[in-house]
Amino acid sequence: xxxxxxxxxxxxxxxxxxxxxxxxxxxxxxxxxxxxxxxxxxxxxxxxxxxxxxxxxxxxxxxxxxxxxxxxxxxxxxxxxxxxxxxxxxxxxxxxxxxxxxxxxxxxxxxxxxxxxxxxxxxxxxxxxxxxxxxxxxxxxxxxxxxxxxxxxxxxxxxxxxxxxxxxxxxxxxxxxxxxxxxxxxxxxxxxxxxxxxxxxxxxx
Ligand code: BMP
Numbered sequence: 076x077x078x079x080x081x082x083x084x085x086x087x088x089x090x091x092x093x094x095x096x097x098x099x100x101x102x103x104x105x106x107x108x109x110x111x112x113x114x115x116x117x118x119x120x121x122x123x124x125x126x127x128x129x130x131x132x133x134x135x136x137x138x139x140x141x142x143x144x145x146x147x148x149x150x151x152x153x154x155x156x157x158x159x160x161x162x163x164x165x166x167x168x169x170x171x172x173x174x175x176x177x178x179x180x181x182x183x184x185x186x187x188x189x190x191x192x193x194x195x196x197x198x199x200x201x202x203x204x205x206x207x208x209x210x211x212x213x214x215x216x217x218x219x220x221x222x223x224x225x226x227x228x229x230x231x232x233x234x235x236x237x238x239x240x241x242x243x244x245x246x247x248x249x250x251x252x253x254x255x256x257x258x259x260x261x262x263x264x265x266x267x268x269x270x271x272x273x274x275x276x277x278x279x280x
Pocket of ligand 1: 083085107109133184185186187214216237238239240241242258259260261262
């Protein structure tokens with residue numbers, strides 16, 4: 076099934092995460108694997124999840140360029156089809172991470188209230204830089220769908236958008252605002268029937 080949902084597997088327990096991944100396999104575009112799963116189970120858990128679909132690793136890389144490149148290299152060697160890097164750390168970081176990631180996604184703006192403290196004032200510049208450095212997409216918030224539209228317009232990049240469901244964003248509004256993929260976690264994996272939940276969301280398209 077053609078799906079625009081990236082399931083955030085923010086689950087610490089490997090067996091549970093793999094059960095959910097198996098259940099929804101074929102109904103998601105990819106799985107997003109991050110700190111909760113990797114810190115508790117080791118980097119090899121990335122490969123485990125790839126049995127059920129592509130994996131985008133989200134440890135929001137935000138280090139100096141050389142270290143960032145090496146982090147991207149390690150997760151790619153362990154099966155990551157894509158890597159997420161923070162944009163606020165600068166162009167040189169994105170450029171180095173680009174060298175090792177198969178697909179690179181840059182966080183331009185975040186979905187939580189604290190985004191307004193600092194990051195939101197930089198988002199347009201980050202999005203343009205991401206495009207110039209050859210990123211495959213940006214991350215922009217479904218909690219503020221007008222920002223999806225604005226950041227897509229300035230960058231021309233694909234938008235991966237978190238914030239639907241538990242954080243208050245609407246699937247439909249995010250899609251209508253131009254989100255290419257929706258990153259969704261709790262409202263799917265904590266529901267009694269994750270696959271059914273995904274089908275319901277997709278039927279709103
Ligand atoms: P949930 O649907 O449970 O709120 O999960 C959202 C996911 O998207 C989490 O994995 C979180 O790390 C990620 N995310 C986010 O919520 N906002 C952002 O701005 C960037 C993210 O990567």
